[in-house]
Amino acid sequence: MAKCSFKLKLILSYFFLISVSLGFVLVFLDNNLHQKTLQEITQSLTNQAYLIESRISALSGPFNNAELLDELSKKLGQKIGARVTVIGLNGEVLADSEVPRESLSGLENHLYKRPEVSSALDGKLGREIRYSSTLKIDMLYLALPIIENGAVAGILRLALPLISVQKVHSTARKVILIGLLLALVLATFLGLLLTNVLIRPISRIINASLNFAKGDFSHRILEDSNDEIGELAATLNKMAQDIEDKIREIATKSQHLEAIFNSMVEGVIVTDKAGRVVSINQAVEKVFEVTMQTVKGKVFLEAIRNKEISDIVDSILNDCKPISKEIDLFFPVQRIFEINATPILSQDGVNGALLVIHNITEIRRLEVMRRDFVANVSHELKTPLTAIKGFVETLLEGALEDKENNRNFLKIIQGHADRLDTLVNDLLSLSHLESKGITINKANFNLSLQVKEVLRGFRLQLDSAGIKAVNELPQELFIIADKERLHQVLVNLIGNAIKFNKEKGFIKICSEISEEAIKVIIEDSGIGIPQKDVPRIFERFYRVDKARSRELGGTGLGLSIVKHIIELHSGSVGVESIEGLGSKFFFIVPQKNS
Amino acid sequence: MFGEKKVLIVEDDPDINNLIAYNLQKEGFNIEQVFDGLSAQEKLKKESFNIVVLDIMLPGINGFDVCKMIKDDPRNFNTFIIVISAKSCQQDKLYAHLLGANYYLSKPFNLVDLLSTVRQISANLDKEFLVKLK
Numbered sequence: 001m002a003k004c005s006f007k008l009k010l011i012l013s014y015f016f017l018i019s020v021s022l023g024f025v026l027v028f029l030d031n032n033l034h035q036k037t038l039q040e041i042t043q044s045l046t047n048q049a050y051l052i053e054s055r056i057s058a059l060s061g062p063f064n065n066a067e068l069l070d071e072l073s074k075k076l077g078q079k080i081g082a083r084v085t086v087i088g089l090n091g092e093v094l095a096d097s098e099v100p101r102e103s104l105s106g107l108e109n110h111l112y113k114r115p116e117v118s119s120a121l122d123g124k125l126g127r128e129i130r131y132s133s134t135l136k137i138d139m140l141y142l143a144l145p146i147i148e149n150g151a152v153a154g155i156l157r158l159a160l161p162l163i164s165v166q167k168v169h170s171t172a173r174k175v176i177l178i179g180l181l182l183a184l185v186l187a188t189f190l191g192l193l194l195t196n197v198l199i200r201p202i203s204r205i206i207n208a209s210l211n212f213a214k215g216d217f218s219h220r221i222l223e224d225s226n227d228e229i230g231e232l233a234a235t236l237n238k239m240a241q242d243i244e245d246k247i248r249e250i251a252t253k254s255q256h257l258e259a260i261f262n263s264m265v266e267g268v269i270v271t272d273k274a275g276r277v278v279s280i281n282q283a284v285e286k287v288f289e290v291t292m293q294t295v296k297g298k299v300f301l302e303a304i305r306n307k308e309i310s311d312i313v314d315s316i317l318n319d320c321k322p323i324s325k326e327i328d329l330f331f332p333v334q335r336i337f338e339i340n341a342t343p344i345l346s347q348d349g350v351n352g353a354l355l356v357i358h359n360i361t362e363i364r365r366l367e368v369m370r371r372d373f374v375a376n377v378s379h380e381l382k383t384p385l386t387a388i389k390g391f392v393e394t395l396l397e398g399a400l401e402d403k404e405n406n407r408n409f410l411k412i413i414q415g416h417a418d419r420l421d422t423l424v425n426d427l428l429s430l431s432h433l434e435s436k437g438i439t440i441n442k443a444n445f446n447l448s449l450q451v452k453e454v455l456r457g458f459r460l461q462l463d464s465a466g467i468k469a470v471n472e473l474p475q476e477l478f479i480i481a482d483k484e485r486l487h488q489v490l491v492n493l494i495g496n497a498i499k500f501n502k503e504k505g506f507i508k509i510c511s512e513i514s515e516e517a518i519k520v521i522i523e524d525s526g527i528g529i530p531q532k533d534v535p536r537i538f539e540r541f542y543r544v545d546k547a548r549s550r551e552l553g554g555t556g557l558g559l560s561i562v563k564h565i566i567e568l569h570s571g572s573v574g575v576e577s578i579e580g581l582g583s584k585f586f587f588i589v590p591q592k593n594s
Numbered sequence: 595m596f597g598e599k600k601v602l603i604v605e606d607d608p609d610i611n612n613l614i615a616y617n618l619q620k621e622g623f624n625i626e627q628v629f630d631g632l633s634a635q636e637k638l639k640k641e642s643f644n645i646v647v648l649d650i651m652l653p654g655i656n657g658f659d660v661c662k663m664i665k666d667d668p669r670n671f672n673t674f675i676i677v678i679s680a681k682s683c684q685q686d687k688l689y690a691h692l693l694g695a696n697y698y699l700s701k702p703f704n705l706v707d708l709l710s711t712v713r714q715i716s717a718n719l720d721k722e723f724l725v726k727l728k
Contacts, residue, residue: 375681378680379681382680383610383680383701385702386607386678386701386702386703387609387610389702389703389704389705390610390702390703391613393704393705393706394613394617394705397705405616412609415609546606546653547608547629547630550607
């Protein structure tokens, strides 16, 4: 439509211009040509009239010789192509080039109704253009007096049909009209051509702008002209390029932000000022088991069903003050979160709330563990101390003289002192193993020999309990590990296997060797571990049977130390056990340096 | 001394349990010994004691639960509870008192303190006995 109207407008304006200019020409020529031709004809007719008048005057007594007069008028009339009439002073027609002599008398009196004759009678040249009803044409009439002996003797009148004037007139009009028509056709043609030439680049620009509006800035306009439209195309192209660059830049930035947002360990929730969820990150999705799609735009409590957090959002939006709070979630598992909430402020007040949710379950768990550990340590230390102190006091208060008990009491004191010693040693080992920056001195050594040595150390205990120990490790089993620490691992595990074994039981030490690692298994036929205790058996101070453990001189730290040492080797420990049948403790030491 | 006073010792460490028993026997008390919470509860269901020496960190049922059980039973209205525990923080002491413990000795305690506490309780029990007689 727009293109059409542009074409139409252009063509119409051409039409208007051409019509106006040719109209002017037409009017001008029409007038001027008509006048000029008329003037010329009048002039020549006047000249002819004067010549004829002189011929008539030259006749002797022309009005007396009617025959001669008639003949002359007919001859001259034929020559000049005009009607020649000679009129007498009384208005009677004396001769006429187009009327036979016999009919002259039938003609009306020419003195009346003919102004040119009247003015000729006054001695002047009379001239008039009149429409002849008989010939149906404009006629030029010219009359002048015929002077004889200084007085007006008659009147000569010439009549000429203005055919030539009309002819000139109509020819000129015809030419102009044809010209106009030609010009109009040409204008239409030119208009179409020009609009096509003009519109093609414009329509390309329109096309491109439509693409830009749709958001496709990769489109470019062909710049094939160096006029204003070409300039416009170039500007648009540059704009599109700039916008494309900017969009790419923003997209990259937002991708970076998105990546940061989603890789954050802390959960982030953004709400608007009505408390509706605007954005959450993956951490939040994981914690609350929701997805961005399902919660977006929802009221907080509806999106994340937690009254406490919802209350935080409400108070942030109402009071505009940052809040830091710890909350407990009990479902699906107990977790503790620290929530730092801040209002998002804009010029016109609070615009939303930003919540950063930090999972501090692990931190709290470690705190509890540490607290428990300290409580455990203090308990483990205080018990032997209480016993030592109490028995010493008892002995001092008189039991020293009690022959029956005094030695026994001293033995008890000795036992508790030993227990304290072991406990302090184990605690020191553990604390050393847990200290940061601890290094292990790896060496390649024969594990089988090491096991033999450990078993030799336990010879007394093994013999007294009648336990059979079998070393099934290949004789040439070499292992890369910290020799001293691995010795302790073996001592602790084999020691446990003896302590918790049955009378006349057995211990078997075997291995599974792969390219990557060596797995050592220490199997016993002991009392085993109840299934519920298996997961916690490597915890510090965790004992299945506290009394038995204490009786056997255990500190509750042995397996924890084993675990720490193996983990220092990037390995793992584990246990399989059936209560009442025995346990299989194993540790895996990787042999390839990763 | 009017009549034999019964003392229950609840302590999981056998040496400490025996230590207390040895010393209280010398003082002339009638001693019963148990080594865990469950046995203590069973014992207390059957008979009541004048004094219970109670450890808190026991295997299975802990000392707080035993303490509560004693005080929940109206028969034990006159039972004195002496807590001996390695737990020494104020919170635990307060909790024990709320549950009805009369004394709280932190480990390692002085044997003298325990004995004097027991003697004091014993004396009070004697006084009450005399008042009742009159």
